Amino acid sequence: xxxxxxxxxxxxxxxxxxxxxxxxxxxxxxxxxxxxxxxxxxxxxxxxxxxxxxxxxxxxxxxxxxxxxxxxxxxxxxxxxxxxxxxxxxxxxxxxxxxxxxxxxxxxxxxxxxxxxxxxxxxxxxxxxxxxxxxxxxxxxxxxxxxxxxxxxxxxxxxxxxxxxxxxxxxxxxxxxxxxxxxxxxxxxxxxxxxxxxxxxxxxxxxxxxxxxxxxxxxxxxxxxxxxxxxxxxxxxxxxxxxxxxxxxxxxxxxxxxxxxxxxxxxxxxxxxxxxxxxxxxxxxxxx
Amino acid sequence: xxxxxxxxxxxxxxxxxxxxxxxxxxxxxxxxxxxxxxxxxxxxxxxxxxxxxxxxxxxxxxxxxxxxxxxxxxxxxxxxxxxxxxxxxxxxxxxxxxxxxxxxxxxxxxxxxxxxxxxxxxxxxxxxxxxxxxxxxxxxxxxxxxxxxxxxxxxxxxxxxxxxxxxxxxxxxxxxxxxxxxxxxxxxxxxxxxxxxxxxxxxxxxxxxxxxxxxxxxxxxxxxxxxxxxxxxxxxxxxxxxxxxxxxxxxxxxxxxxxxxxxxxxxxxxxxxxxxxxxxxxxxxxxx
Numbered sequence: 001x002x003x004x005x006x007x008x009x010x011x012x013x014x015x016x017x018x019x020x021x022x023x024x025x026x027x028x029x030x031x032x033x034x035x036x037x038x039x040x041x042x043x044x045x046x047x048x049x050x051x052x053x054x055x056x057x058x059x060x061x062x063x064x065x066x067x068x069x070x071x072x073x074x075x076x077x078x079x080x081x082x083x084x085x086x087x088x089x090x091x092x093x094x095x096x097x098x099x100x101x102x103x104x105x106x107x108x109x110x111x112x113x114x115x116x117x118x119x120x121x122x123x124x125x126x127x128x129x130x131x132x133x134x135x136x137x138x139x140x141x142x143x144x145x146x147x148x149x150x151x152x153x154x155x156x157x158x159x160x161x162x163x164x165x166x167x168x169x170x171x172x173x174x175x176x177x178x179x180x181x182x183x184x185x186x187x188x189x190x191x192x193x194x195x196x197x198x199x200x201x202x203x204x205x206x207x208x209x210x211x212x213x214x215x216x217x218x219x220x221x222x223x224x225x226x227x228x229x230x231x232x233x234x235x236x237x238x239x240x241x242x243x244x245x246x247x248x249x250x251x252x253x254x255x256x257x258x259x260x261x262x263x264x265x266x267x268x269x270x271x272x273x274x275x276x277x278x279x280x281x282x283x284x285x286x287x288x
Numbered sequence: 289x290x291x292x293x294x295x296x297x298x299x300x301x302x303x304x305x306x307x308x309x310x311x312x313x314x315x316x317x318x319x320x321x322x323x324x325x326x327x328x329x330x331x332x333x334x335x336x337x338x339x340x341x342x343x344x345x346x347x348x349x350x351x352x353x354x355x356x357x358x359x360x361x362x363x364x365x366x367x368x369x370x371x372x373x374x375x376x377x378x379x380x381x382x383x384x385x386x387x388x389x390x391x392x393x394x395x396x397x398x399x400x401x402x403x404x405x406x407x408x409x410x411x412x413x414x415x416x417x418x419x420x421x422x423x424x425x426x427x428x429x430x431x432x433x434x435x436x437x438x439x440x441x442x443x444x445x446x447x448x449x450x451x452x453x454x455x456x457x458x459x460x461x462x463x464x465x466x467x468x469x470x471x472x473x474x475x476x477x478x479x480x481x482x483x484x485x486x487x488x489x490x491x492x493x494x495x496x497x498x499x500x501x502x503x504x505x506x507x508x509x510x511x512x513x514x515x516x517x518x519x520x521x522x523x524x525x526x527x528x529x530x531x532x533x534x535x536x537x538x539x540x541x542x543x544x545x546x547x548x549x550x551x552x553x554x555x556x557x558x559x560x561x562x563x564x565x566x567x568x569x570x571x572x573x574x575x576x
Contacts, residue, residue, distance in 0.1 A: 145433075147460045147484050147503030147535070172435045175463030178503065181535050196435050215435030215466065215525050226551045228537070237503050237537035241549045245507075245533045247435070247469050249516070249525035261529045263514045 006090075006122040008162055008203040012169040012195030012214065013095055013128035017056040022250075023200045023212045027090065028060035030123050034089020039068040041104055042096030042129040049094045068110070076108035085113050090123035093130025099140050101133045102156060111159060118161055131169045131195060134161045139168055142179035151234020153182045162203060165256070168194045171217060178238065180219055185229040185240045188221030191259060201254070208254040216252075220244040220259050294378075294410040296450055296491040300457040300483030300502065301383055301416035305344040310538075311488045311500045315378065316348035318411050322377020327356040329392050330384030330417040337382045356398070364396035373401050378411035381418025387428050389421045390446060399447060406449055419457045419483060422449045427456055430467035439522020441470045450491060453544070456482045459505060466526065468507055473517040473528045476509030479547060489542070496542040504540075508532040508547050 007030055015023045027036075038053050040046035050067040057065060068084040068091070070076050085091065091114060093101060105111045118124045124134070132138045138158035142148060166183045168176050171194035184192040195201065196214025210216050220243065227240040246261045248254060253262040295318055303311045315324075326341050328334035338355040345353060356372045356379070358364055373379065379402060381389060393399045406412050412422070420426045426446035430436060454471045456464050459482035472480040483489065484502025498504050508531065515528040534549045536542060541550040 145461050145463060147487075147537070172463055172466050173433050175433060175460055175465075177463075177465045177505070178460050178535070199435075213525065215527075217465070226549070228551070237501065238535055239503075239537045239540050239551060241534045241536075241551065243533045243535070245531045246529045247466070247526055247531075248529075249435070249527045252527050261514070263516070263527060263529065 003205050004119065004121055006118050006120070006124060008134060009123065009125035009200055010131045010134060010167055010195065010203065011125065011127035011200040012131065012171055012197050014170070014197035015127055015200065015212065016198050017052060021056060021060065023198070024056055025060055026200070026202060026211055027092070027123065027125055028057060028062045031062050031089045033061070033064070035064040035066065035087055036062055037066055037068050037084055037088045037091045039091055039093045039130070041068065041070050042094060042098065042101045042133075044096070044100065046094070053092065053094070070104050070110070073104055073108060076105055076110040082109055082113065085110070085117060088117060088122055090125060091117070093124075093126035093133065095128030095130060098129040098132040098138055098158070099156060101129065102138070102158060106157070114159065115161065124161055128169050132167050133158045135165050135167055136160045136163055137166065137190065139166055139179065139183055142182060144179065145175035146178065148178035148182035148238045149234065150182070150229055150231060150236045150238055153179060153186070155183070155186075164190050166190045166192050168192070170197055172196045172215060177217065180217070181240050181243065182229065182238050184219045184221040184243065185224070185227040185238060188224050191256070192219030192221070193217070194219070203256070206256050208256060210248045210250050210252045212250060214249070216248040218246040218248060218254060218261070220246075222259065291493050292407065292409055294406050294408070294412060296422060297411065297413035297488055298419045298422060298455055298483060298491065299413065299415035299488040300419065300459055300485050302458070302485035303415055303488065303500065304486050305340060309344060309348065311486070312344055313348055314488070314490060314499050315380070315411065315413055316345060316350045319350050319377045321349070321352070323352045323354065323375055324350055325354055325356050325372055325376045325379045327379055327381045327418070329356065329358050330382055330386065330389045330421075332384070332388070334382070341380065341382070358392050358398070361392055361396060364393055364398040370397055370401065373398070373405060376405060376410055378413060379405070381412075381414035381421065383416030383418060386417040386420040386426055386446070387444060389417060390426070390444060394445070402447065403449065412449055416457050420455050421446045423453050423455055424448045424451055425454065425478065427454055427467065427471055430470060432467065433463035434466065436466035436470035436526045437522060438470070438517055438519060438524045438526055441467060441474070443471070443474075452478050454478045454480050456480070458485055460484045460503060465505065468505070469528050469531065470517065470526050472507045472509040472531065473512070473515040473526060476512050479544070480507030480509070481505070482507070491544070494544050496544060498536045498538055498540045500538060502537070504536040506534040506536060506542060506549070510547065
């Protein structure tokens with residue numbers, strides 16, 4: 001059966017808000033005239049975030065925006081906060097600190113409601129910290145612009161809207177390939193997805209499509225033959241052998257179940273696949 | 289037959305000069321009390337470079353150092369410059385601009401002599417620009433800390449001391465994975481080797497060993513299934529699918545002919561291989 005869950009729009013930070021707005025346009029198209037919740041909970045001082053998105057989305061015809069912010073966990077119990085999500089066509093998690101999102105709304109009615117409306121078809125978007133938090137396990141800290149040391153990777157439980165994936169953001173800009181390799185070394189079951197600024201993947205029905213101006217680095221550890229991640233010395237520099245990597249850009253697609261990329265040239269083929277009856281797709285893709 | 293060429297010490301820049309000096313120590317061990325030529329030709333203003341290495345190597349017992357510098361090509365014809373290389377046990381190319389090295393000494397008696405003494409067993413080392421220049425084709429410019437655009441990669445002919453390899457340096461520090469993927473996309477015959485600061489590979493008999501504090505990223509494009517590198521629009525972001533990548537660190541080895549890594553744990557096995565008779569090694573490795 002096709003997945004009834006809503007689209008996930010996972011953005012690497014600094015998406016264009018006043019030019020072509022390629023990524024925000026994709027969101028606007030999917031929202032129609034529906035209500036968009038701007039969740040600024042990742043930020044300690046969210047002043048101005050809501051207004052910036054109000055302006056950016058307003059020009060794209062999305063005019064019904066409400067802000068969802070909680071300073072402290074108990075606020076998640078208030079009717080006012082919970083009502084913000086009622087009838088939402090989409091929720092957009094802004095940037096800041098992914099641990100603030102998980103620590104403030106994790107295991108609260110707000111988190112449960114987000115998960116529930118996503119399962120029922122609501123679009124969930126997130127940029128920067130809001131992107132990282134979408135996975136089961138998320139990267140919260142690790143060295144940028146240097147090669148990962150074994151002991152220098154900090155993970156935490158995320159919102160779990162997407163499984164078996166670790167997302168990293170501001171990827172090329174902050175030189176984060178080392179830490180993403182470290183995360184994949186910890187458990188190759190998770191697929192590493194590093195997203196550049198002003199770049200996004202939109203995940204619908206298990207298929208990720210790339211949008212925006214930068215690249216998306218996919219790190220597949222299924223074939224890894226050696227890593228030293230479990231060694232005792234935390235200062236040791238990471239080794240990992242036989243990683244499969246894909247660099248995707250606008251127009252590329254990636255099928256999460258089969259872990260196979262498709263290019264702009266094979267688009268027609270992928271599109272044809274989506275017209276195949278669900279039972280047959282399952283046979284083709286080995287799952288659904 | 290085992291290769292008679294001297295070792296190549298290829299350093300990603302900023303090697304430790306006053307602490308443990310792990311990389312300079314490896315060079316010193318191979319030089320014994322031989323003469324080391326510090327080639328500062330990569331720099332427009334080489335003042336202080338020679339003195340810094342004199343100090344760093346002096347403390348390691350390498351006391352016979354001479355400087356090789358040419359401001360303009362005609363100087364390469366002078367006896368004084370050519371004599372600098374006479375009887376050298378090693379030549380060390382310092383950092384600066386790789387195009388200065390190739391444009392000032394390329395196709396001159398100095399370049400020919402460097403190649404000749406290397407073939408006869410002399411150690412050649414290079415850091416930063418001095419590392420990049422060692423390959424047949426070298427990377428001279430390309431965006432760092434952003435994903436590579438198709439038109440934004442500038443290559444030039446290097447010194448050709450090592451074949452079918454492209455070297456990039458200051459690798460994790462400057463976020464250069466995108467441009468190395470671009471170089472490999474241009475022609476997957478070349479193996480991409482990105483070396484972090486204070487990190488080196490030492491290539492002896494076709495085997496690269498890793499030294500120093502950072503990582504070495506090996507990008508193998510042999511299995512690439514798609515790239516858009518030959519598309520017309522230079523502003524297009526690179527796509528490349530199915531790259532094999534290895535992240536190596538101190539103690540790891542990499543066999544250039546077979547393109548296979550080995551870890552500290554498999555060292556003994558590699559060492560045993562080197563004890564095998566040359567004819568048998570050829571059979572094992574498919575070439576020599």
